[in-house]
Amino acid sequence: MVERDEARLLDFNVSRRAFLGASAGLTFAITLGLGGAGGARKAHAAGGAHALNAYVSIEPNGTIRIQAPAPEMGQGVMTGLPLIVAEELDADWSRVVVEQSPIAPAYHHPIFKAQYVVASISTLGYFMPLRVAGAQARRVLIDAVAEKWGVPAAELATEPSTVVHAASGRKISYGEVAAFAKPPAHPPKIDPAKDLKPGDRFRLIGRPVERVDVVAKSTGRAAYGIDARVPGMAYATLVRAPVRGSGPMSANADAVRKLPGVVDVVMLGHGVAVVADTFAAALKARRQLKVEWKKGLPGDAIDTDRDLEKYLADGRDMKHTGVVFHSAGDAAGAIKGAARVMVGEYLSDHVYHAQMEPMNSTASVRPDGVDIWVGTQAPTRTTLDVAAALGIGADKVHVHQHFLGGGFGRRATVEASVDAALIAKAVGRPVKLVLSREDDLAAGTFRPMTTQRIEAGLDASGRIVGWRQRVVGELVGDFVYQPGYVEKSKNRDVIFMSGAMLPYYEKVANVQSEHVREPERTRVAAWRGIGSGYTKFAIESMIDEIAHAQKADPLAYRLSLTDHPRARRVLEKVAEMSGWGKQRASGTALGLAFAEYGLFAPKIGSLVAAVAEISVDRRSGRIRVHNYWAAADAGLVVNPAGFQAQMESAIVWGLSSALKEQVTMTNGVVQQSNFHEYNILRMSEVPAIHVEILRGPPPPTMVGELGVPSAAPAIANAFFALTGKRLRHVPFTPARVQAALKA
Amino acid sequence: MIQFTVNGEDARSEQPPDTPLLWVIRDELGYTGTKYGCGAAQCGACTVHVDGQPVRACVTPVSAARGRKVTTIEGLSATGDHPLQRAWIAEQVPQCGYCQSGQIMQAAALLAKNKRPTRAQIVQHMNGNLCRCGTYNRIVRAIERAAQEG
Numbered sequence: 001m002v003e004r005d006e007a008r009l010l011d012f013n014v015s016r017r018a019f020l021g022a023s024a025g026l027t028f029a030i031t032l033g034l035g036g037a038g039g040a041r042k043a044h045a046a047g048g049a050h051a052l053n054a055y056v057s058i059e060p061n062g063t064i065r066i067q068a069p070a071p072e073m074g075q076g077v078m079t080g081l082p083l084i085v086a087e088e089l090d091a092d093w094s095r096v097v098v099e100q101s102p103i104a105p106a107y108h109h110p111i112f113k114a115q116y117v118v119a120s121i122s123t124l125g126y127f128m129p130l131r132v133a134g135a136q137a138r139r140v141l142i143d144a145v146a147e148k149w150g151v152p153a154a155e156l157a158t159e160p161s162t163v164v165h166a167a168s169g170r171k172i173s174y175g176e177v178a179a180f181a182k183p184p185a186h187p188p189k190i191d192p193a194k195d196l197k198p199g200d201r202f203r204l205i206g207r208p209v210e211r212v213d214v215v216a217k218s219t220g221r222a223a224y225g226i227d228a229r230v231p232g233m234a235y236a237t238l239v240r241a242p243v244r245g246s247g248p249m250s251a252n253a254d255a256v257r258k259l260p261g262v263v264d265v266v267m268l269g270h271g272v273a274v275v276a277d278t279f280a281a282a283l284k285a286r287r288q289l290k291v292e293w294k295k296g297l298p299g300d301a302i303d304t305d306r307d308l309e310k311y312l313a314d315g316r317d318m319k320h321t322g323v324v325f326h327s328a329g330d331a332a333g334a335i336k337g338a339a340r341v342m343v344g345e346y347l348s349d350h351v352y353h354a355q356m357e358p359m360n361s362t363a364s365v366r367p368d369g370v371d372i373w374v375g376t377q378a379p380t381r382t383t384l385d386v387a388a389a390l391g392i393g394a395d396k397v398h399v400h401q402h403f404l405g406g407g408f409g410r411r412a413t414v415e416a417s418v419d420a421a422l423i424a425k426a427v428g429r430p431v432k433l434v435l436s437r438e439d440d441l442a443a444g445t446f447r448p449m450t451t452q453r454i455e456a457g458l459d460a461s462g463r464i465v466g467w468r469q470r471v472v473g474e475l476v477g478d479f480v481y482q483p484g485y486v487e488k489s490k491n492r493d494v495i496f497m498s499g500a501m502l503p504y505y506e507k508v509a510n511v512q513s514e515h516v517r518e519p520e521r522t523r524v525a526a527w528r529g530i531g532s533g534y535t536k537f538a539i540e541s542m543i544d545e546i547a548h549a550q551k552a553d554p555l556a557y558r559l560s561l562t563d564h565p566r567a568r569r570v571l572e573k574v575a576e577m578s579g580w581g582k583q584r585a586s587g588t589a590l591g592l593a594f595a596e597y598g599l600f601a602p603k604i605g606s607l608v609a610a611v612a613e614i615s616v617d618r619r620s621g622r623i624r625v626h627n628y629w630a631a632a633d634a635g636l637v638v639n640p641a642g643f644q645a646q647m648e649s650a651i652v653w654g655l656s657s658a659l660k661e662q663v664t665m666t667n668g669v670v671q672q673s674n675f676h677e678y679n680i681l682r683m684s685e686v687p688a689i690h691v692e693i694l695r696g697p698p699p700p701t702m703v704g705e706l707g708v709p710s711a712a713p714a715i716a717n718a719f720f721a722l723t724g725k726r727l728r729h730v731p732f733t734p735a736r737v738q739a740a741l742k743a
Numbered sequence: 744m745i746q747f748t749v750n751g752e753d754a755r756s757e758q759p760p761d762t763p764l765l766w767v768i769r770d771e772l773g774y775t776g777t778k779y780g781c782g783a784a785q786c787g788a789c790t791v792h793v794d795g796q797p798v799r800a801c802v803t804p805v806s807a808a809r810g811r812k813v814t815t816i817e818g819l820s821a822t823g824d825h826p827l828q829r830a831w832i833a834e835q836v837p838q839c840g841y842c843q844s845g846q847i848m849q850a851a852a853l854l855a856k857n858k859r860p861t862r863a864q865i866v867q868h869m870n871g872n873l874c875r876c877g878t879y880n881r882i883v884r885a886i887e888r889a890a891q892e893g
Contacts, residue, residue, distance in 0.1 A: 074837075074838030074839030074840065076838075211835060211837075213837070213840065214835055214840075215823070215832055216840075217837035217843055218831040218832055218847065219816065220815065220816030220817050221817075222840050223775070224841060226778070226779065235770070260759070278758065278762075278770060278771070279770055280758065280766040280770075355875060356780050356788055356839065356841040356842050356874075357778070358780070403839070404839060406875050407839075436782060437781045645881075648880065649838055649878065651877070652876075652877025652879065653875075674781050674783050675783070680873060683866050683869050683870050683874075683882070683883070686879045688880070
């Protein structure tokens, strides 16, 4: 499993704060016949006294309630995680009712020590604890039956939702057991080495299962944060300072307070909120709001076009030293001694999450406690940060977790809930805060723009002997977590630098990647795929350039770099799927890319190889992707249907960012305002997508972002195959395509 | 006061006539299945039917609904089993799900006037509805399935 020092990279400040005695870790027990989840929740809410975990409760009618500990944002954890519990419990899945768990230490992710969904590691982290929880619940049922029937527990087995005594032919359903069983004073100990099912006995894990949230999401019943309704609540909207670190100097608050329906105008440190009796009134009044913002911030000077030129220059200037992220062998020495050195430069713009549900949170602040209704990736952090902002104990803050209308990293930070709480406190009544789309984008948190420079030293036979990748851009970790965070994490900004290594091209012995840091001026974020979205674009484009320079087939060249069976398997599979090497229809061409994904790669990582088939309209400069094939390996597959859906989703995400998405800034101000200017992929632009899942051994590794990193390089490499020209700047807008064709 | 019906029931709004229908539906009347995405008719998340026609509720003033029949996702079928909803489940379309009410309402308007749309007609009709989870291909399949299975 994950090594502790690596886990610390993700171990954000939650674990270092005292929080309800969180250090107790995960203990497992079940409640039986206590009135279902209500009882489980009550038992849990009572705290550590009984150490009841309450992942599982079984009702006498046979209904099995399983708590889903991780927020559901579309990635399918509300289905996949309870499925793991049900597997070891030997539950009849058709009798399982899944509930969003409370926000409480018993449901903490074992790596984060918090409820927190980022980095695609919910399944990886929860896999063993949930298996143990399920096995423990099953053991309690067996022990109860053994006592009742006066037979040794070892003679009892289970079938789905049934305890069986083969010797006497007796059977009893879990519901019937729940009617008489009592929760044991001490939960039975489960030894993961002995007491869990061997994989070949899985009944649920590894088979396609329908999502538990699809019916609610097809009928309008699913409750997102924006749907929360609290008696007596007012509605607020918020304009944040356009520039990071700025805030309001003054505003025409008195004039806005006189507008129809307006309750108040609230000045916050980094923005101004308009509060009204209806959201429509708040939005209308917000259009009349005029704010003078503090000047003199570093971000005032941002001009993304000009700044990219500076980034390029800094990447070329070796006196501008980078912070080493990954190093093996002696890259600089190998490049110096190489027969030939090739250099490639690649650029990427800022991109916006564009989650369909604008940021929002609903807060009720009372002397006896605070309630927050929100769809967030970070419910534990929400309790902590709201408590800190209000100067109260975290135990006074209750987060009601809702569905997320998209997360993608945007909802990993919790400022909307902090703002909602401060506004609610200021106006003395519950407040639903919703940002307009324009304000959501203007104060968005972006995957930062980058330039990259790769130097590859080749020997006389064309083999890569040295590889140096310099990635230029702002720190991300300090903004997402807190100042000094990256420094404390071995000075490695893993969000920014993710993917800047060649662990599966192990025949390249001398490798180094560096983060060339630019001043921190922009609101930045983790964004689906994090750094791998651009680092793999650079790496896989460069590999393609080197292959073509050797007149080598890009597939054969990649295979020559690796003996790793998993890497070869995804490459060979996608070649077979796409008909790689066969004659294509005139006007189309294929491009190949490979990527590993995961913060713990290569020790724990997922692999993907992808092929894009494209054509280009040379007049308009538009690229059309006709087909996209991907072969993916994420170790043990819990729910192949969920894996398939996530691959399709992440591929569309990757294609969208490769072809269309772009945030630009002038004088620090975002130039795009809504979806007519921030373009994302539409139905008419989506290719046929073909995914094959290659199964592997445990653990189950990252799925939700795996489709992203290969998209841009697969397109760029197909473009080269088609035109002989290289696309070096994502997104590949028509203007950039036309410029490349003329180059 | 503006009177109309929502999902067959009498409804009234006390809001100013230029108030977007979206906020009347969601906040005043409590039908939260209809979503806010952009406020500018750029994403389709707020699509509802007014007298059977798909409209973007975020830019439709409530006054435009006076005396008309408004249908939201909650009223598309009494029991949530409209052929499109069954197809959405069969194809496992939603991920985050936030845009899907609007997608289904947009698709329902197509099938109401064209029982067997071609793939090209589906894409043309649906192209204004954004899905950030990228479920587009499943949406197409679900509409095709609903058209076939009725």
